[in-house]
Amino acid sequence: MTTSLADVASSDAALRAFLHGLPGVDRVGADQRAAMLGTRSIKTTAKAQAIDLAISMVDLTTLEGADTAGKVRALCTKAVRPGGDAPSVAAVCVYPDLVGVAAEALKGTGVKVASVATAFPSGRSSLEVKVSDTKLAVAAGADEIDMVIDRGAFLSGQYMKVYEQIAAVKEACGTAHLKVILETGELSTYDNVRRASWLAMLAGADFIKTSTGKVSPAATPPVTLIMLEAVRDFRDATGRQVGVKPAGGIRTAKDAIKNLVLVNETAGDDWLTPDWFRIGASSLLNDLLMQREKLATGRYAGPDYFTLD
Amino acid sequence: MFEYAPAPESRDIVDLKSSYGLFINGEFVDGSGPSFKTVNPATEETLAEVATATSDDVDRAVQAARKAFGVWSALPGTERAKYLFRIARIIQERARELAVLETLDNGKPIRESRDVDLPLVAAHFFYYAGWADKLEYAGFGPAPKPLGVAGQVIPWNFPLLMLAWKIAPALACGNTVVLKPAETTPLTALAFADICRQADLPPGVVNIVTGAGETGAAVVAHPDVDKVAFTGSTEVGRIIARTVAGTGKKLTLELGGKAANIVFDDAAIDQAVEGIVNGIFFNQGHVCCAGSRLLVQESIQDELLAALKRRLGTLRLGDPLDKNTDIGAINSADQLAKIRRLSDLGEAEGAERWSPACELPDRGYWFPPTVFTGVAQSHSIAREEIFGPVLSVLTFRTPAEAVEKANNTPYGLSAGVWTEKGSRILWLADRLRAGVVWANTFNRFDPTSPFGGYKESGYGREGGRHGLEAYLDV
Numbered sequence: 100m101t102t103s104l105a106d107v108a109s110s111d112a113a114l115r116a117f118l119h120g121l122p123g124v125d126r127v128g129a130d131q132r133a134a135m136l137g138t139r140s141i142k143t144t145a146k147a148q149a150i151d152l153a154i155s156m157v158d159l160t161t162l163e164g165a166d167t168a169g170k171v172r173a174l175c176t177k178a179v180r181p182g183g184d185a186p187s188v189a190a191v192c193v194y195p196d197l198v199g200v201a202a203e204a205l206k207g208t209g210v211k212v213a214s215v216a217t218a219f220p221s222g223r224s225s226l227e228v229k230v231s232d233t234k235l236a237v238a239a240g241a242d243e244i245d246m247v248i249d250r251g252a253f254l255s256g257q258y259m260k261v262y263e264q265i266a267a268v269k270e271a272c273g274t275a276h277l278k279v280i281l282e283t284g285e286l287s288t289y290d291n292v293r294r295a296s297w298l299a300m301l302a303g304a305d306f307i308k309t310s311t312g313k314v315s316p317a318a319t320p321p322v323t324l325i326m327l328e329a330v331r332d333f334r335d336a337t338g339r340q341v342g343v344k345p346a347g348g349i350r351t352a353k354d355a356i357k358n359l360v361l362v363n364e365t366a367g368d369d370w371l372t373p374d375w376f377r378i379g380a381s382s383l384l385n386d387l388l389m390q391r392e393k394l395a396t397g398r399y400a401g402p403d404y405f406t407l408d
Numbered sequence: 409m410f411e412y413a414p415a416p417e418s419r420d421i422v423d424l425k426s427s428y429g430l431f432i433n434g435e436f437v438d439g440s441g442p443s444f445k446t447v448n449p450a451t452e453e454t455l456a457e458v459a460t461a462t463s464d465d466v467d468r469a470v471q472a473a474r475k476a477f478g479v480w481s482a483l484p485g486t487e488r489a490k491y492l493f494r495i496a497r498i499i500q501e502r503a504r505e506l507a508v509l510e511t512l513d514n515g516k517p518i519r520e521s522r523d524v525d526l527p528l529v530a531a532h533f534f535y536y537a538g539w540a541d542k543l544e545y546a547g548f549g550p551a552p553k554p555l556g557v558a559g560q561v562i563p564w565n566f567p568l569l570m571l572a573w574k575i576a577p578a579l580a581c582g583n584t585v586v587l588k589p590a591e592t593t594p595l596t597a598l599a600f601a602d603i604c605r606q607a608d609l610p611p612g613v614v615n616i617v618t619g620a621g622e623t624g625a626a627v628v629a630h631p632d633v634d635k636v637a638f639t640g641s642t643e644v645g646r647i648i649a650r651t652v653a654g655t656g657k658k659l660t661l662e663l664g665g666k667a668a669n670i671v672f673d674d675a676a677i678d679q680a681v682e683g684i685v686n687g688i689f690f691n692q693g694h695v696c697c698a699g700s701r702l703l704v705q706e707s708i709q710d711e712l713l714a715a716l717k718r719r720l721g722t723l724r725l726g727d728p729l730d731k732n733t734d735i736g737a738i739n740s741a742d743q744l745a746k747i748r749r750l751s752d753l754g755e756a757e758g759a760e761r762w763s764p765a766c767e768l769p770d771r772g773y774w775f776p777p778t779v780f781t782g783v784a785q786s787h788s789i790a791r792e793e794i795f796g797p798v799l800s801v802l803t804f805r806t807p808a809e810a811v812e813k814a815n816n817t818p819y820g821l822s823a824g825v826w827t828e829k830g831s832r833i834l835w836l837a838d839r840l841r842a843g844v845v846w847a848n849t850f851n852r853f854d855p856t857s858p859f860g861g862y863k864e865s866g867y868g869r870e871g872g873r874h875g876l877e878a879y880l881d882v
Contacts, residue, residue: 123828125848128679138519140415140731149410328678363410364722371410 104337108301111259118258118297124289124325133320139360143394146356150391152371153355154181157188157387158213158344158379162220162312166193168200173408175204182388182405189373190243194219195236202240213243213278217268220282220311222247226264233271243276244268245379247311248295250285258298265302278306278344278377283322284314292322296329306342312379317347323358327365340369346379352390355383412724415731417518421505424512427457428594430465430618431601433472434611440465441619446594449515450728450737450772458594461617466586466626469615473557473584474632476612481554481582485541492537492579494607499530502603506596510568511728513595515737515773516691518729528853529572532871535855536576539876543581546873552880554582555658556634559627561648562597563640564590564739565694565795570639571597573870575614576855581879583635584613588627590640591620592740625651633657637878639696642793642819642864660868660878662696662860664793665821667842668814669699669850670804673708675826679848681715684799687824687850689723689777692738693797696865697822699850701783701790703810706803713781713801720777721764735797738773747775747796754780754789759800785816793819807832811839820862824850843869 107117141149159178161170171193178188190211191201198214205212214236218224224232233244246268252260269277279299283292299307307326310317323345330341343366345358355378362370370376385405393399427443429436439459446455461469480488499506506529507521514521543552558578562570567589578585589597601616617623621644628636628648635658638648642663652659669687671680687699704712728736738744755761759780768774775796783790783800790800804810814823823842825833833847843861846852853859858874860866868878 122675122677125676125679125828127849128676128682132679132682138523138731139412141412142415143413145411145413152410325678359410368410 104301108259108262111257114258114262114298115256118294121293121297124293126289129289129321129325133324133361136324136360136364137320137357139357141356141360147391147394149356149359150352150387150394151186153352153359153378154384154387154391155186155189156373156376156378157384158190158192158346158377159188159384160192160312160346160379160381162192162194162215166197168197171197171200172204175201175210177384177406177408178210179205179208181384183392185388185391188384189377192245192379195232195239195241198236198239198241211242212240213245214239214241215245215247215311217246219245219247220313222249223251226267229264230267230271233268237271237273237275241275243278244272245278245280245308247280247282248299250282253286253291253295253298261298262302265299265304269303276305277303278308278342279304280308280311282311282314283309284316289321289325292325293329296326297333300329300333300341304341306344306377308344308346308379310345310347312347315348318345318349320357320361324361324365327361327370330370331366340375342375342377343370344377344379349378349380350382350386352383352387355387412732414727416727416729417508417511417731419508419512419729422509422512424456427459428598428618429459430461430469431598431604431614431616432465432469433615434605434609436601439618444591444620446513446592448512448772449592449739450769452771455512455595458598458618460619461588461623461626463626466617466623466630469586469617470557470559470630470632472612473586473615476610477556477584479610480579480584480613483582485543488580488582489537489540491607491609492533492540492576495603495609496530496533496537498603498606499526499533503530506568506599508729509599510596511736513593514564514567515728515739517733517736518731519733520691525566525569528855529568532569532572532576532855536580539577540580543876543880546876548877548880548882552581552882555879555881556583557632558583558585558635558637558879559630559633560585560587560637561624561627561640562587562589564593565691565696567593568596568600571600573639574637577870577875578879579613581876583879586615586617586627586633588617588619588624591618594618628652635659635879638662645866658878660860660870661866662868662870663864663866664819665696665698665861665865666701666791666793666817666819667697667699667822667824668701668703669824670703670810670814670826670836671705671708671712672827672829672832673705674828676828676848677708677712677715680712680826681719683824683826683848683850684716685719685723688799689735689797690851692736692775694739694743694795695851697844697851698795699822699824700794700798700800702799702801703804703813704801705810706805709803716779717762717764720779723764723766723777725766725774725776726769735777738775738796741773743795744773744775747794747798750789750792750794751778751798754783754787754798754800757787757789759783759787759789785813791817807836811836815839815841818864821865822846
């Protein structure tokens with residue numbers, strides 16, 4: 100990290116001055132840019148390539164109160180072999196108590212285990228609870244932790260508190276990768292999305308993630324665009340690359356491809372791998388598989404040809 | 409790594425004829441002059457042969473318009489509105505065909521003709537259709553009268569859109585028109601003639617005469633034309649003003665520009681970069697209100713230029729019919745020569761030239777997106793309108809200096825201001841001598857908004873309520 104950024108988190112005032120000194124985001128312009136990139140026409144070979152890339156970037160997710168070991172095992176099976184010769188997805192994302200089941204099912208497959216933690220999805224608990232939630236998941240075999248930030252603290256301007264929580268969770272992660280969920284639907288302005296992105300990156304996030312999937316709107320194209328700009332600018336400033344994960348509301352292959360276009364034309368090639376870009380989703384995978392089949396055969400197969408897990 | 413496969417829009421939807429005549433009194437007729445070729449600037453392929461209207465042909469067109477004026481101006485506004493609404497709907501129905509035709513003849517990317525030109529064309533007709541029966545409420549007196557026959561000469565940069573800007577208000581007010589499209593882009597105007605027939609517009613209300621400068625001069629000079637409207641270069645605008653002087657013809661001119669796009673250090677940088685790109689590379693810079701002078705506050709010059717250059721690296725230049733193309737072809741060999749001459753002059757005068765790595769097609773007229781840095785007010789490229797994808801970057805230190813430099817041009821068509829500070833936008837808007845001042849955006853058009861210039865950028869306004877005045881006897 101460059102010296103200019105080293106002192107940024109030395110005090111609430113310094114952190115605030117830095118975050119509020121970032122260039123603003125003009126909502127109209129950002130929406131326009133995202134909409135324009137949404138008109139890119141990805142066809143034939145490019146589409147085939149994009150669909151396989153998108154599949155390999157999926158964090159296949161189940162975050163329901165009704166989740167069971169059986170359900171998670173079924174999802175893991177699908178994650179490893181989604182169907183035909185389609186590539187494996189990047190990770191399976193579950194609640195902390197089911198990490199053990201997923202880790203067992205995915206052992207040796209290359210598919211990662213991701214776990215939400217830190218009193219997901221609201222984040223309304225003490226730092227102590229958040230840290231032990233994280234440790235529990237890591238101990239059970241999670242490769243990646245998806246934490247939520249304290250939106251209340253962020254919106255009331257307690258940036259240092261948010262920073263310290265992220266840093267503490269990062270430490271509790273050990274070697275596990277930390278994805279920081281900003282829950283952009285609750286941050287409400289694009290300026291806040293940019294500030295929260297930088298705050299998370301400064302505090303040590305390996306990935307910044309849009310949403311929990313429990314709040315609407317979730318991963319809208321302009322929000323993903325702004326976060327991609329943030330990781331691009333952060334790398335320019337510090338030399339450290341941070342990944343991006345839009346999650347929630349990405350249900351169709353078309354949506355997924357639009358996300359890849361955003362990456363391609365904003366952050367660039369370096370982010371177009373599952374190491375640096377993920378898509379958090381559940382129903383998306385089947386649409387990707389369906390479009391993949393359509394491209395290969397020229398026909399749409401009925402929904403019953405794709406497994407519901 | 410992620411290469412977009414070609415995604416060409418099909419040209420099958422366009423039914424190109426091998427030759428086109430003039431549209432006079434509701435009929436397609438042969439021209440008396442030698443026909444000329446119109447080519448696809450992206451490939452140099454000849455698209456069609458087009459008739460040249462001589463002064464006799466123009467005279468017939470004006471007579472037809474004069475005859476139709478009696479019928480058309482006597483129609484109640486509600487009836488004229490019906491025709492205009494019908495034309496607007498047909499344009500929407502045939503939008504894809506017209507977009508492809510525009511792209512073929514002009515060289516602009518299909519994304520722009522599809523997403524910008526055609527929606528605006530239809531919107532213009534819808535908007536002025538709405539005025540046709542409400543003219544008494546437009547603020548020009550209780551029963552404003554039309555002028556008569558309007559002679560209209562339009563440029564090649566937005567062929568169909570400029571036609572809409574001219575014809576829609578003229579017809580709504582009860583005038584009839586003789587319109588001459590540019591010689592390099594006549595095809596969509598001729599397609600519009602077909603739309604007039606499809607809409608059962610009374611013969612002679614719209615007449616289209618094709619040809620080069622001489623045809624345009626005949627339209628402008630014709631003694632029975634009551635109103636002249638011209639969009640194009642300041643040079644030709646001067647000739648027209650001289651021709652029309654003392655004749656009692658009403659005149660509106662929309663001419664050149666050398667707009668300043670002013671970026672302050674507190675601007676939303678990513679959106680400002682988009683605005684700079686949209687300001688000068690939209691339509692290959694063939695835009696009279698293009699933001700061809702970037703005035704950047706010196707304190708963020710390096711940061712902004714780095715971001716701009718990175719962004720320019722992602723522009724996709726090539727086949728205009730490909731849906732992913734951002735930069736199309738230069739409209740003609742002549743225009744390409746002019747852009748080259750001025751760019752070479754920029755280099756010779758000491759400005760630093762830069763273009764992203766960008767492969768130009770072998771055939772057709774192409775020029776890469778180009779940025780000149782280290783430009784001073786005294787450089788030719790900071791003063792002359794280039795009308796191409798060439799941006800001159802200048803710097804300023806204070807808001808007052810920005811205003812001084814922005815206004816220090818004989819032109820005054822448009823300007824852009826980029827800052828997150830609202831009070832500064834208002835302060836600048838009061839001081840910038842430009843017909844349009846865009847705040848945190850650029851090249852945004854709307855039929856409800858008046859458009860026109862200060863100083864050598866012309867006079868009169870098109871669009872909005874103000875646009876009616878040019879076609880009413882007030």
